[in-house]
Amino acid sequence: MKFAPLAVLASLSLGVHAHFRLLFPEPRGVFVADQEPNFCGGYSDVTTNRTTFPLEGGFFRIRQGHEDWSTSVLVSVAPNPNSFDTFKSGGEDLYARFWANESKTGNFCIPLDLSASGVSGVEDGANVTIQIVLNGGDGQLYQCADLTLSSNYTFPSDIQSACVNETADHTAHGTETSTSPSTSETAGSSGSGNGQLGGFEHLPVLSALGAGVVGALIAIAL
Numbered sequence: 001m002k003f004a005p006l007a008v009l010a011s012l013s014l015g016v017h018a019h020f021r022l023l024f025p026e027p028r029g030v031f032v033a034d035q036e037p038n039f040c041g042g043y044s045d046v047t048t049n050r051t052t053f054p055l056e057g058g059f060f061r062i063r064q065g066h067e068d069w070s071t072s073v074l075v076s077v078a079p080n081p082n083s084f085d086t087f088k089s090g091g092e093d094l095y096a097r098f099w100a101n102e103s104k105t106g107n108f109c110i111p112l113d114l115s116a117s118g119v120s121g122v123e124d125g126a127n128v129t130i131q132i133v134l135n136g137g138d139g140q141l142y143q144c145a146d147l148t149l150s151s152n153y154t155f156p157s158d159i160q161s162a163c164v165n166e167t168a169d170h171t172a173h174g175t176e177t178s179t180s181p182s183t184s185e186t187a188g189s190s191g192s193g194n195g196q197l198g199g200f201e202h203l204p205v206l207s208a209l210g211a212g213v214v215g216a217l218i219a220i221a222l
């Protein structure tokens, strides 16, 4: 009867994707972990409470808890971007920002100059939608934000000042004041940044699962 609990653990661990949070601009709706592998993180329809976003010199901010990830940004000028096809033209993805890779975990402010996308209709006053695509090594994850572009908009100081990179690799520990050791950290897993990323609501579950899986593996080895 050893197989049943192992199978449960295996399927649970498969469900632990390399989730990320889109912190700015605000996504279409509240974060739902299970939905993140789906189009726009499960929010398929456009919202009306758009975020004003600069045409040039913008950025997006994400929190990423797994090492070795890459991200890209797609843009759509469709009135209701509700499918992956609405982020394509002639079958090609409309990139506002092509894939870039990063090894560290933490919070990242990533420059996003939408005017440089060259996508027709991305202009002053336009309503557009961006879809942040993140690859953490186990498939792609998605979050969307509905925007209104402005060529004369500058970020308020609170948004501007929140934009700092706060990486959470081992060497950064000393700079973090609210660090609490996590079980996955002592296990030396790739979730070592989790201690810093206390904002993840599912973190206790993740840590518990991590410990459970490690425990199960040790049990087998013994």
Ligand SMILES: *[C@@H]1O[C@H](CO)[C@@H](O)[C@H](O)[C@H]1NC(C)=O
Pocket (backbone or CB within 6 Å): 025, 026, 027, 028, 029, 030, 047, 049, 050, 051
């Ligand atoms: C828009 O409204 C929805 C529902 O109230 C909310 O979840 C979402 O965060 C809002 N988005 C923005 C960009 O304010």
Ligand SMILES: *[C@@H]1O[C@H](CO)[C@@H](O)[C@H](O)[C@H]1NC(C)=O
Pocket (backbone or CB within 6 Å): 047, 048, 049, 050, 125, 126, 127, 148
């Ligand atoms: C942009 O979207 C807002 C909110 O949905 C809407 O009120 C406005 O008319 C739209 N503007 C354009 C140019 O389509």
Ligand SMILES: *[C@@H]1O[C@H](CO)[C@@H](O)[C@H](O)[C@H]1NC(C)=O
Pocket (backbone or CB within 6 Å): 069, 070, 099, 100, 101, 135
């Ligand atoms: C960067 O990420 C992309 C997409 O995940 C991948 O195809 C590529 O090999 C990565 N490049 C490097 C240098 O790691």
Ligand SMILES: *[C@@H]1O[C@H](CO)[C@@H](O)[C@H](O)[C@H]1NC(C)=O
Pocket (backbone or CB within 6 Å): 102, 108, 109, 110, 111, 163, 164, 165
């Ligand atoms: C944050 O890190 C990203 C990725 O390394 C980099 O592209 C960006 O310029 C940095 N942003 C700030 C505000 O330091």
Ligand SMILES: *[C@@H]1O[C@H](CO)[C@@H](O)[C@H](O)[C@H]1NC(C)=O
Pocket (backbone or CB within 6 Å): 124, 125, 149, 150, 151, 152, 153
């Ligand atoms: C900024 O641009 C918008 C159009 O995108 C316009 O309605 C507004 O008046 C402009 N504001 C200033 C301060 O120039």
